[in-house]
Amino acid sequence: MTAKPDWKQTDIIHVDQPELSMTERMYLPQIFGGMKTTLRHMFKKKLRDETVVQYPEQKRQLRKEIYRGVHRLNRDDQGRVACVACFMCETACPAHCIHIEGAESPWPDREKYPIKFDIDELRCIYCGMCEEACPVDAIELTPEYHLVGGSREEMIFDKEKLLNIFDRTKDEKPRKNPNITGY
Amino acid sequence: MPKIIVDGKEIECRDKIPVLQAVLEAGGDVPHYCYHPGLSIVASCRLCLMEMKMPNPKTKAMEWTPRLFPSCQTPVKDGLEVRFESDKVKDNQTHCMEYFLLNHPLDCPVCDQAGECYLQDYSLKFGESTSRMVEPKNKNPKKDIGSKTLLYADRCVMCSRCVRFCNEVAGTGELAIINRGSRAEIDVFPGVPLENKLQGNVVDICPVGCLLDKDFLMQQRVWFLKSADSVCAGCSAGCTITVDANEGKVWRLKPRYNPGVNDWWMCDEGRFGFKYVHDPRRLNRLTVRRGAELDYPDWSALPEIVTLRLESVVKKDGAGSVAVVLSPFMACEEAWMLASMVRCIAPQAALVCGPAPMVGEDEAFPKGGNGHPAKFMIRAEKCPNKRGIEMIIAGLGGPTLSFTDFLKQAGEKKIAAAWIVGGSPTEWVGDDLKKALGHIALVIAQDIFPSAVTDAATVIVPSCSWAERSGCFVNVDGKIQPFEAGINPIEGCQRDGNYLYAVFGGEGLYSAEKVRALMAKQMPAFGQLHVPPPVPEHAH
Numbered sequence: 001m002t003a004k005p006d007w008k009q010t011d012i013i014h015v016d017q018p019e020l021s022m023t024e025r026m027y028l029p030q031i032f033g034g035m036k037t038t039l040r041h042m043f044k045k046k047l048r049d050e051t052v053v054q055y056p057e058q059k060r061q062l063r064k065e066i067y068r069g070v071h072r073l074n075r076d077d078q079g080r081v082a083c084v085a086c087f088m089c090e091t092a093c094p095a096h097c098i099h100i101e102g103a104e105s106p107w108p109d110r111e112k113y114p115i116k117f118d119i120d121e122l123r124c125i126y127c128g129m130c131e132e133a134c135p136v137d138a139i140e141l142t143p144e145y146h147l148v149g150g151s152r153e154e155m156i157f158d159k160e161k162l163l164n165i166f167d168r169t170k171d172e173k174p175r176k177n178p179n180i181t182g183y
Numbered sequence: 184m185p186k187i188i189v190d191g192k193e194i195e196c197r198d199k200i201p202v203l204q205a206v207l208e209a210g211g212d213v214p215h216y217c218y219h220p221g222l223s224i225v226a227s228c229r230l231c232l233m234e235m236k237m238p239n240p241k242t243k244a245m246e247w248t249p250r251l252f253p254s255c256q257t258p259v260k261d262g263l264e265v266r267f268e269s270d271k272v273k274d275n276q277t278h279c280m281e282y283f284l285l286n287h288p289l290d291c292p293v294c295d296q297a298g299e300c301y302l303q304d305y306s307l308k309f310g311e312s313t314s315r316m317v318e319p320k321n322k323n324p325k326k327d328i329g330s331k332t333l334l335y336a337d338r339c340v341m342c343s344r345c346v347r348f349c350n351e352v353a354g355t356g357e358l359a360i361i362n363r364g365s366r367a368e369i370d371v372f373p374g375v376p377l378e379n380k381l382q383g384n385v386v387d388i389c390p391v392g393c394l395l396d397k398d399f400l401m402q403q404r405v406w407f408l409k410s411a412d413s414v415c416a417g418c419s420a421g422c423t424i425t426v427d428a429n430e431g432k433v434w435r436l437k438p439r440y441n442p443g444v445n446d447w448w449m450c451d452e453g454r455f456g457f458k459y460v461h462d463p464r465r466l467n468r469l470t471v472r473r474g475a476e477l478d479y480p481d482w483s484a485l486p487e488i489v490t491l492r493l494e495s496v497v498k499k500d501g502a503g504s505v506a507v508v509l510s511p512f513m514a515c516e517e518a519w520m521l522a523s524m525v526r527c528i529a530p531q532a533a534l535v536c537g538p539a540p541m542v543g544e545d546e547a548f549p550k551g552g553n554g555h556p557a558k559f560m561i562r563a564e565k566c567p568n569k570r571g572i573e574m575i576i577a578g579l580g581g582p583t584l585s586f587t588d589f590l591k592q593a594g595e596k597k598i599a600a601a602w603i604v605g606g607s608p609t610e611w612v613g614d615d616l617k618k619a620l621g622h623i624a625l626v627i628a629q630d631i632f633p634s635a636v637t638d639a640a641t642v643i644v645p646s647c648s649w650a651e652r653s654g655c656f657v658n659v660d661g662k663i664q665p666f667e668a669g670i671n672p673i674e675g676c677q678r679d680g681n682y683l684y685a686v687f688g689g690e691g692l693y694s695a696e697k698v699r700a701l702m703a704k705q706m707p708a709f710g711q712l713h714v715p716p717p718v719p720e721h722a723h
């Protein structure tokens with residue numbers, strides 16, 4: 001497409017880096033400042049116990065209902081994917097990490113459903129905008145946060161994987177508003 | 184030009200148009216559903232009502248009349264005073280909007296029209312956020328009314344635009360309103376589906392998501408699409424369109440208003456005829472045949488390859504033995520650059536206009552128009568730029584050949600080198616050309632699909648479809664219309680303008696305007712483009 005830029009040459013402002021002072025250039029005061037915090041935590045038992053979690057033996061206490069971990073795609077009461085492929089989450093997502101392909105649904109009571117639903121969990125910033133945008137509460141962030149994968153491809157979660165996360169987490173964090181949306 | 188007063192402001196407008204159109208053209212936003220400038224006026228949606236000043240029958244003083252008038256049905260008259268910014272008018276708008284939504288399923292999340300829907304826009308601007316409807320909604324099942332169109336009757340606002348379109352522009356009248364009142368529905372007659380060649384337009388003019396395109400159904404959300412102003416390459420009518428693309432793929436074409444050419448419409452053949460753009464069989468590698476071997480050089484080597492080869496032919500067989508077959512699918516700029524470049528190497532090179540595919544006869548709409556002037560034409564000449572190529576050939580002067588003479592001369596072995604451009608989405612190489620190819624030593628083929636020409640060619644230059652190029656086409660009436668590229672070329676291809684510009688030896692990067700400016704020095708006609716006037720922002 002022949003791009004029509006929506007900015008003008010005059011919109012460009014040149015900003016120079018501020019000149020560093022002598023002390024700033026030595027970096028030493030900053031380094032000592034950092035060391036001070038570390039040492040304080042090392043030698044005060046109370047502070048240490050409060051802030052250090054011995055992960056993975058110890059897990060952090062999470063507020064499950066609001067914690068923003070990996071996504072799940074909810075199922076309705078018949079076990080079908082609740083998503084109606086409206087693309088609201090894809091539209092709202094600031095990281096552009098959701099990719100959906102919609103199609104006519106095979107069910108008589110539903111118009112549209114996603115045949116493809118991919119989330120790039122590496123690109124996601126876990127902001128929860130998608131959950132906020134969903135008109136049928138089909139996409140939700142779960143309290144699960146140990147996300148590991150051997151490759152980038154593995155971290156692109158597809159529809160199956162996201163539905164599995166729902167099966168795994170539905171007891172821990174039940175679906176909200178199921179009767180409001182009817183899906 | 185009459186002057187009317189709208190909400191206390193004087194506006195000047197064209198004569199013999201409705202007040203609604205005048206206000207829209209002045210930049211105002213008046214909600215309307217049933218009014219469409221290309222159709223008859225029925226004033227049935229009642230959303231555009233306004234207050235008007237009329238003489239009091241008793242005192243003869245000008246006063247605001249108690250009743251409201253449809254602005255779509257009231258013609259402008261010098262000195263007419265109307266207002267939309269009044270409580271009465273606004274009340275009417277809110278109540279109309281509430282009424283339109285009584286039986287509406289509110290299924291925007293799954294509706295393809297969402298994002299370009301005038302129920303959404305007007306609800307936001309003129310409607311209320313709640314509905315007082317407590318009764319269960321009427322449920323009208325989805326109907327399959329034609330090969331390309333679906334009807335979601337529960338989303339309809341009964342504006343009857345689609346019915347009027349089929350009656351007045353297509354002339355086939357398949358659609359009708361059945362039942363009355365809140366049970367009214369759009370439908371086709373039993374056994375007579377919507378099957379005219381303009382049916383895609385009913386989807387465009389439907390202000391809501393009631394009529395939808397099967398081809399585009401659930402493919403994309405419209406706000407992801409980027410539109411480029413283009414010209415349809417389906418026939419020589421030169422309908423102006425937009426190419427709506429996302430993620431490097433064309434998803435749909437929509438007509439763009441162009442009075443006197445296609446007005447608001449386009450035909451289905453053009454609308455759905457873009458599929459070849461993403462055909463996997465397309466050529467996508469610059470190829471040079473060295474004996475039995477195939478070599479795939481880089482695009483940057485192309486200028487040198489073709490110049491050297493053409494020069495050696497000129498040295499051996501003389502400048503008159505070179506011919507350029509310009510295709511009526513090329514943009515004028517591309518044809519001009521190619522012809523000029525070959526003429527630089529071989530000043531006596533013959534310019535040939537390639538074959539223009541003809542299918543049937545020109546078709547005029549409305550069907551059975553009884554001698555009235557046609558509102559829409561589908562041309563039999565299925566290529567966009569035959570006039571343009573003829574203009575270029577005439578403008579450049581020098582030796583020219585008709586396509587038949589070119590074939591004859593080639594058969595007589597008078598042509599040693601030919602740059603043959605194709606670009607047709609359909610098979611275009613006839614038997615006579617196949618035979619002639621055997622007698623040409625150096626064939627440079629520029630085409631989008633493999634064909635007999637590319638099989639015989641020494642250099643195969645993959646070409647782009649019109650959706651990936653920019654330039655101008657000259658339509659059947661001689662209007663020179665510019666078009667922009669909607670997508671980037673597919674993997675491996677380069678925009679024809681880009682490599683031809685490099686071959687031509689132009690400075691910097693290719694832009695159609697730059698080349699047009701050069702052309703205009705030789706052929707002043709190309710300084711004058713036909714660009715349709717903008718559509719008022721709030722018209723639809």
Ligand code: SF4
Binds near residue numbers: 089093094095125126
């Ligand atoms: S959490 Fe934010 S970044 Fe991640 S998918 Fe949702 S909207 Fe996108």
Ligand code: SF4
Binds near residue numbers: 136139
């Ligand atoms: S917003 Fe919800 S319903 Fe819409 S596509 Fe995303 S997950 Fe599906």
Ligand code: SF4
Binds near residue numbers: 338388389390
């Ligand atoms: S289908 Fe669309 S164009 Fe036809 S009457 Fe209904 S809203 Fe109007």
Ligand code: FES
Binds near residue numbers: 216226230
């Ligand atoms: S009544 Fe005027 S636009 Fe419908």
